[in-house]
Amino acid sequence: MSGPPPLAVRFAAPVLVALLLIAGRAAACTPELSDAGLGAITADTPFDRDAIARAVSGCTVERGAGSSEGGPIDILVIKAGDTPVALVFPDWAGGIFSVLVQSPAIRNRLGPTLGLRFAEVYDPATTPVCVPGVEDSSGRVICPSAPGARLAYVFEGEWSGPDGTLPAPEVLTGWTLIALLWRPTPFEDPRWVDVAGFDPGEGPAFAARVRKAVGDPPALAGLVLYPVTLRTTEGATERAIEITDPDAFVAEYGPRLTPAFVSAVRDEPAARVHIDDNGAALASGRIWIAPVCTDDSCAEHRVGVISISVF
Secondary structure, three states, X not given: OOOOOOHXXXXXXXXXXXXXXXXXXXXXXXXXXXXXEEOOOOOOOEOOHHHHHHHOOOOEEEEEEEEEOOEEEEEEEEEEOOEEEEEEEEOOOOEEEEEEEOOOOOEEOOOOOOOXXXXXXXXXXXXXXXXXXXXXXXXXXXXXXXXXXXXXXEEEOOOOOOOOOOOOHHHHOOOEEEEEEEOOOOOOOOHHHHOOOOOOOHHHHHHHHHHHHOOOHHHHHOOEEXXXXXXXXXXXXXXXXXXXXXXXXXXXXXXXXXXXXXHHHHOOOHHHOEEEOOEEEEOOOOEEEEEEEOOOOOOOEEEEEEEEEEO
């Protein structure tokens, strides 16, 4: 007749079970999605498999294939075990362009979950600035979670209208939330592209660079398209100063810079930026930015600051 197992074995079994449970919890792929990003993925995270794997602890990250503008691109696939939970798409400069979540395993910290109807996501008094999907998202509608947000909701439903147009509000209200889409820069008002002429994503991204640089004259000087007009006041007289190079810009702009001017530009909500066919006016026209054609054909353009008013 055998006796009880050795003391070491009796203690080792429950310890092993406990270690396995702890390891299982540690390995869980449960990153949360918010306006700041997915897990520890933020606007500063590069499009790099190792960096993204560190930012979504417990998940695996594998290389995959996708498409953009009809051509193939490399993407990264975030998985919980063998199940894909999110796709990461690159931009043209080594960063992340977007993260697409189509799995209910990813919790949305803002609340709305996949499967809800449009009318359940947005209050009846709220009118989000939605845009029709294009290319692979054709037939869908993308709506920011809030004005100036980085997180947007992708809806799908029955619609007999032409591509590139939004369904009527009474149609859209019954569409279903099928995906969550995050980008490092806020989702833009369509007027950035349709009215002001920026490329998709270009206007809001450049406006963010201007807001960051507005209190640093040399940094802002690098975002200016020369010659530029600096409007200011001397006593009761308004004065327009034509500036032709960065050194002259720093010399004229720096002494006139005030904390109030910096705050007005930096603190303006993205939804309040004035946009028209001249470009975009930050902080009630204190700084104008615009895409400017590089030749008569306007096949290419440069984006920059075209006017500053320091009153």
